[in-house]
Amino acid sequence: MDRILVVDDDVLILQALTRILENEGYDVVSHSEPELAAREEGLSVILTDYMMPGMNGVELLGALAARNPKAVRMLLTAAADFKVASKAVNDAQVYRLLGKPWSLGELTQSVRQAVEHFHLVEANERLTFEVAAKNAELTAMNMHLEHLVVERTTGLLDGLISALDSRDAETQWHSRRVSLYTRRLAEELGVRGRELDVIEQGALLHDIGKIGVRDSVLLKPGPLSPEEWAEMRMHPEYGYRLLARMPYLHEASLIVLQHQERWDGKGYPDGLRGESIVLGARAFAVADTFDAITSDRPYRKGRPLKVAREEIARCAGTQLDPKACAAFARIPEADWERIRARVEAMELEEAGRSGLLRSAAQGGS
Template sequence: MSSISESQQRRVLIVDDDDLARETMRFVLEDAKYIVFAASNAAEGLTLIDSQPIDIVLSDIFMPGMNGFELLANINRKRPGLPVILITGFGNIEMARRALKEGAADFITKPYNVQEIPIMIERNLTRRTLETKREDLLHEELQKTYRATMEALLAALNTRDTETEGHSERVAAYTMLMARQMGIEGDELTAIERGALLHDIGKIGVPDNILYKPGPLDDAEWVIMKQHPVVGYRMCMKVDMLRPAAPIVLHHHERWDGAGYPYGLSGDEIPLGARIFSISDTVDAITSDRPYRQGRSIEEAQAEIEKCAGAQFDPEVVKLFLSIPVEQWEQVRSAIMDGREKRAA
């Protein structure tokens, strides 16, 4: 019985239309304790790649139908990072250069010593493992940088924010609740969260005499204030991780009926994330305490938002908003408040 468990064994795919070459390599690799899959053409090989957790591919270049270079291109699209070693009996330096330029991990010319193939496989798998670790470390460092950037921007926003305490965190949480209910996930969900958190980041560029003016703004001052989504958009577009969130920042004051700003977009012209956010923003405005009034209930917010469906808000998003139980909204709000209290303690 082998001392290597199946989960530890490497899975190798051989693609070669030469039966003798393919079966000889299979024999040698199985003897070296690899799990071997074999295909007589590229199409069959791609089917195996779709259905099996292949670790490395060895493919002939010149085959009927799809050739090895075409197979390599397909693998790079389907499984980026999967090592592919190309093999040919008609090799020259130009072909080797082409193979490596197009993404092959290695290149072998026939005739070759079949006993050296396991060494080549291990060399390429080890290289890929090291590359993956390096990529993971770089990704981790990039995420740390992104988090630090978000924290710095939020801190800067909080110094300029005239809204109630915790506004950005609450509207982000409300927006995420609705987005998840709509089935949004992955990168799109992350972009929506970041856009909601930083929706008012452009207020950093609004002069103090306008941002903190105790009375109503005059027409000229409103023109300047209404540019804060544009300023925020430009800021986000300068940071790679925030570019997908930038449209939400730009359009968070647009209205379904086209009466919003900065561009007066209407209906589906407004990005979905911004349409969701506008409801979250209104919920928080209605339910939060202000110096001149006490915050109202979620039920009152629901009634107000329902009245504005089709005018200020996307009617379909309003339906979704109304379908979420009041208790769920209150739980989200309480979780944000508890989190802020713990951080402040």
């Protein structure tokens, strides 16, 4: 039940107020001495006379504030004190001012509204708190989900890459190097945040469509016939179709689709030109050229960075985006070395793992 404190030094008035409010169904605490009233707590509403000996109503409300911070305060005042009392109202210390003598209807209605106000404020505070708590919960849940998506995407991509690798050896490490090179280059081109992850994913998967190219074409040792070339050149579209079905890989799938396009429009599948090719695919083209020159091939050793720099500068504006080439030229050699070393370490670790697997399988047979 709502606890209402009533204070008036005039005992007759106090009794009348108490009776009226008890009839309204409230738990009424009454005091004729403000000093005693000041010790009360657990109040929903305080109704006090203004003019009292020793302590006036505004002072009493001030004294009660610490123990009853949310109590709704009402001041009873005779017309003569109206000016002082209304200052208290204007200072927002008092919810409502009641005149003396009061009308019964005005008194009971004002107290009812004060009690309602008390509950509204309380409910509002509780809801605000609950909303904040729910929000924090949702934020945490979202972070967890995002983390899960990243984790599963990484797992899925690793699976796709090794599926391709099992048919076309060497693809995996080339793809991993190029994806990190492309990311570094995109960073130099001003790309930030999630967009960098997308570009890295697209570059990693660039040749995934080769899964759809027949072995007789993909693994053919000699030169390809025109028909075989036509099939080989389908791989960006195969890759795109594979990935575009996964909504979170859609952006990356555009890089896959466009990774064989050229700045001058002489690439495939669509002969896109200039900036109509997505930035990730333009950065990829530079990174891919760089990797092709500097990596060891079955038939030759990788050539030094200087050769790659010259070749990339030569292709700026024809095969390659000149801005991406300029960005490439700005990146220090140590950055490329670091990426290469990182992928080499991954390769060694993988070789160790499959070596262990193999010896375990032999030991068991």
